Amino acid sequence: MPELFPATDRTRVVREANRAVYDRDAIYGILDEGFVCHVGFAVEGQPFVIPTMYARVGDWLYFHGSAASRMLRGASSGTPVCITVTLLDGLVLARSVFNHSMNYRSVVALGKAVVIDDAGEKLAALEAFTEKLIPGRWNDARQPNEKELKATSILKLPLTEVSAKVRTGDVEDDAEDYALHVWAGVIPLRLVVDAPNRDARCDASIPTPAYAVNYKR
Amino acid sequence: MPELFPATDRTRVVREANRAVYDRDAIYGILDEGFVCHVGFAVEGQPFVIPTMYARVGDWLYFHGSAASRMLRGASSGTPVCITVTLLDGLVLARSVFNHSMNYRSVVALGKAVVIDDAGEKLAALEAFTEKLIPGRWNDARQPNEKELKATSILKLPLTEVSAKVRTGDVEDDAEDYALHVWAGVIPLRLVVDAPNRDARCDASIPTPAYAVNYKR
Numbered sequence: 001m002p003e004l005f006p007a008t009d010r011t012r013v014v015r016e017a018n019r020a021v022y023d024r025d026a027i028y029g030i031l032d033e034g035f036v037c038h039v040g041f042a043v044e045g046q047p048f049v050i051p052t053m054y055a056r057v058g059d060w061l062y063f064h065g066s067a068a069s070r071m072l073r074g075a076s077s078g079t080p081v082c083i084t085v086t087l088l089d090g091l092v093l094a095r096s097v098f099n100h101s102m103n104y105r106s107v108v109a110l111g112k113a114v115v116i117d118d119a120g121e122k123l124a125a126l127e128a129f130t131e132k133l134i135p136g137r138w139n140d141a142r143q144p145n146e147k148e149l150k151a152t153s154i155l156k157l158p159l160t161e162v163s164a165k166v167r168t169g170d171v172e173d174d175a176e177d178y179a180l181h182v183w184a185g186v187i188p189l190r191l192v193v194d195a196p197n198r199d200a201r202c203d204a205s206i207p208t209p210a211y212a213v214n215y216k217r
Numbered sequence: 218m219p220e221l222f223p224a225t226d227r228t229r230v231v232r233e234a235n236r237a238v239y240d241r242d243a244i245y246g247i248l249d250e251g252f253v254c255h256v257g258f259a260v261e262g263q264p265f266v267i268p269t270m271y272a273r274v275g276d277w278l279y280f281h282g283s284a285a286s287r288m289l290r291g292a293s294s295g296t297p298v299c300i301t302v303t304l305l306d307g308l309v310l311a312r313s314v315f316n317h318s319m320n321y322r323s324v325v326a327l328g329k330a331v332v333i334d335d336a337g338e339k340l341a342a343l344e345a346f347t348e349k350l351i352p353g354r355w356n357d358a359r360q361p362n363e364k365e366l367k368a369t370s371i372l373k374l375p376l377t378e379v380s381a382k383v384r385t386g387d388v389e390d391d392a393e394d395y396a397l398h399v400w401a402g403v404i405p406l407r408l409v410v411d412a413p414n415r416d417a418r419c420d421a422s423i424p425t426p427a428y429a430v431n432y433k434r
Contacts, residue, residue, distance in 0.1 A: 010263060015283055036319070038301060040257040040266035046227060047257035047264050049301040051323050066232055084255060084266040088408070093429065097347055097358045098365040102253070106268050130314055134404075141314045141399055148315040171416040182358055183426050184419045187351075188411040189434075191305070199388040199401040206400045212310065215404055 002026075010110055011163040021164035030105045030164055031056045031085055033217075035133055039063060040082040041113075054083070055128035056159070061109060062116075062125040065153030078112025083157055088189050095173045095182040103167050103186065110161040116154045119146070125154045136211035191217050219243075227327055228380040238381035247322045247381055248273045248302055250434075252350055256280060257299040258330075271300070272345035273376070278326060279333075279342040282370030295329025300374055305406050312390045312399040320384050320403065327378040333371045336363070342371045353428035408434050 004022040005011070013020035021027060037054045040047055054063040061083055090103035116122050123144065130138045144152065171184045196212040198204075221239040222228070230237035238244060254271045257264055271280040278300055307320035333339050340361065347355045361369065388401045413429040415421075 010265075036303065036305060036321075038255040038257075038266050038303070040255075040264035040299070042259040042262065042264050045259065046297045046327065047259050047299045048227075048327075049255050049257035049266050049299045049325065051255075051301065051303040051321070053319070080263045082257070082264045082266045084268065086253065086255070086268040088253060091350060091432075093351065093354060093358070093413075095359055096361070096365075097343060097355065098361050098369070100347065100350070100354075100358070102270070104253075104268065108266065110263060110265075126314060130317065133308060133317070134310065137310065137317075138314065141310070141317070142312055142394060142397055144313070144315050148313075152315070171419075177359060178418055180359055181420075181423060183423045183429065184416040185413045185425070185429070186416070187413045187429060187432055190409050190411060192407050192409050194405040194407060196310075196402045196404045199403070201395055202388075202401045203398075206398060208402070209400050212400065212402070212404060215308075217406075 005160075005162045007163060008161055011108065011161050013163055013165050016165070016167075019165045019167050021166050026166075027107055027162055027164045028056060030087060030107050031061065032132070034085040034087055037061075037063060037083050037085045040084070041079060053129050053133070054085075055125065055132040057125070057128050059159045061157045061159055062128060063113075063155055063157070064129070065115065065155045078114045081111065081113040081157060083109045089168070090189050091187040092167075092171055093184055093187065094171045095177040095180045095184050099171070099173050099177075101167060103169070105164065105166045107162065107164045109157060109159055111157050113155040113157045116156060119149050122149050122152060122154050125156070126152065134211055134215060136209065140209060193217060222377075222379045224380060225378055228325065228378050230380055230382050233382070233384075236382045236384050238383050243383075244324055244379055244381045245273060247304060247324050247383075248278065249349070251302040251304055254278075254280060254300050254302045257301070258296060270346050270350070271302075272342065272349040274342070274345050276376045278374045278376055279345060280330075280372055280374070281346070282332065282372045295331045298328065298330040298374060300326045306385070307406050308404040309384075309388055310401055310404065311388045312394040312397045312401050316388070316390050316394070318384060320386070322381065322383045324379065324381045326374060326376055328374050330372040330374045333373055336366050339366050339369060339371050342373070343369065351428055351432060353426065357426060410434060
């Protein structure tokens with residue numbers, strides 16, 4: 001049996017409920033494929049949404065605090081955030097404008113984010129960010145020193161209140177629209193990687209690592 | 218002289234301020250290239266961040282209300298939102314983990330969103346969404362009827378409090394790290410489009426339109 005996240009009043013997908021996904025493995029698969037999330041937090045009633053890097057470690061989502069940390073640090077017991085990860089898979093061109101859509105996979109995680117103070121936990125999170133982004137890089141690059149760790153702001157969110165919304169597959173038109181003489185179909189979208197560009201100051205004797213040459217997302 | 222958005226306390230880029238962009242044309246260029254935004258709004262102190270389609274029309278950002286509309290409709294004078302658009306351009310592999318980064322372009326727009334009730338304005342917004350997504354499609358597809366317009370929720374945000382953050386170009390390492398024997402460089406990322414897949418129920422006599430065959434982002 002798949003393990004499901006409980007659908008709370010805040011995470012239950014109401015609109016297009018057939019696209020709802022609560023299965024933990026499916027949701028973790030989406031989180032592990034993406035590498036940039038959008039973090040939402042509110043300051044005096046004004047929401048802010050900031051893109052940042054993240055990595056899942058077990059049932060926690062670690063994310064770079066950068067822009068948000070100043071505002072989030074106030075709440076030592078955690079401040080309410082929403083972390084959303086969206087992957088775009090295609091444009092769905094239906095016969096009617098109304099049924100135009102996108103194929104996508106999107107995860108929404110709610111809860112209270114906590115600022116990480118422990119240097120060891122910070123280091124582990126940075127390793128997870130780096131290895132998520134490009135596996136193999138952590139051991140090649142110079143790892144963070146104490147001063148850099150202090151200057152890095154990382155937060156974590158427990159993955160307890162989470163849901164996903166996923167649309168896949170073909171066009172869905174209203175029954176009477178299938179007779180229309182209108183082309184319909186799906187245009188797939190993909191994030192691709194081009195050949196790595198060596199830094200101008202990187203000595204030509206240093207081989208481009210296989211993880212950069214063969215990098216795929 | 219470029220026309221600049223005023224940097225308010227809420228939109229001024231504080232961290233990595235050298236990446237800040239307030240130039241209106243540059244910001245509108247980013248908004249016009251993207252097609253999915255993340256909308257942030259708060260309900261009883263809990264922020265929500267939802268991906269949705271949008272289009273800029275003049276100095277307004279129109280966005281699909283879908284998931285958000287139920288919650289936003291309460292405030293007839295507008296409810297505070299943050300709309301963020303992020304384009305990913307590359308992974309920056311520095312010699313040190315600390316200087317790893319991404320090349321990206323991100324716009325943050327703050328303000329009060331208003332639900333659109335006027336059918337004509339809704340129709341114009343849907344045309345803008347469709348033509349932004351895939352120019353030429355609006356005139357081919359069956360356009361929305363009155364019932365569909367009523368069932369569609371669209372909001373708009375005035376583009377008055379807006380800033381962008383942009384990182385481009387090469388690796389930037391600390392001076393002493395350039396001597397390290399570590400490969401450094403940038404791996405470009407791009408969203409690409411694969412060949413369109415005709416809907417199984419789309420008659421083969423209907424030619425695939427040029428805008429689908431030649432579609433690029």
